[in-house]
Amino acid sequence: MRLACLLWLLFVAVYDFRQRRVPNWLVLAGAAVALAALALGMQPFGIDAFTALTGAAVGFGCLLLIYAIGFMGAGDVKFAGALGLWVGLPALLPIWVGASLLAGLHSALWLVLQRWPVFPRLALMLQGRSSAVIDIDGGASLKRKRIVPYAAYLAMATAVWMIWGRQS
Incomplete structure (x- = not known):
């Protein structure tokens, strides 16, 4: 099952x-x-159903707040919820810290x-190809690039x- 998780992570990345x-x-999937x-x-990491479901809820819920203010895409939020099912709540904090440090380096390098x-x-590679359209004030659209x-x-x-x- 660890291999299945690693393959899934590879495809997502x-x-x-x-x-x-x-x-x-x-x-x-x-x-x-x-x-x-x-x-x-x-379960490859020895967590129980309660820990996994709590991880999914917290992963989804916390990133949903960041999505709501426009700093993250919906796919990131959904992925965090699914990831919580795999690793559980205790592992999410170190994973978020590591991911946020990598994302911060990505952003800083792109800005430089x-x-x-x-x-x-x-x-150009750091910027990526796609962008999302955000509707502001009920009509005017603004292109917001998803850089990270x-x-x-x-x-x-x-x-x-x-x-x-x-x-272990």
């Missing part, structure tokens, strides 16, 4: 880095496998490269947690 979005089918592992007693375009290809692939950084931080963070 690659998809988010390339498209700056996480499709619903990918989130649902990960959540379904996590729920099946719980139901069959094959916007100001001083020494490596324009790197700046936060779900990808959550996936990377989770993989690190799986390998080094869990010394």
Whole structure:
């Protein structure tokens, strides 16, 4: 089951880095496998159903607030909920800290490269291709680019947690 989780994390990371979005089918697949592992007693990290469901609720709920103010995409929020099913509540804090540090480095590097375009290809890679349209004041639309692939950084931080963070 750990391999299934790692493969799911890899797919999410690659998809988010390339498209700056996480499709619903990918989130649902990960959540379904996590729920099946719980139901069959094959949960790879030794957590119980209450811990997993609490992790899903907190992961989804906390990032939903960030989404509501416009700083995050909906796919990131849904992925955090599904991720909570896999790792449970206790693991979410170190994973969020690691992912946020990576996302902060991504943003800082992108801002530096916007100001001083020494490596324009790197700046374009960090920026990504997609953007979302936000409706402001009931009519005027403003393009807001999704620069940071936060779900990808959550996936990377989770993989690190799986390998080094869990010394059992």
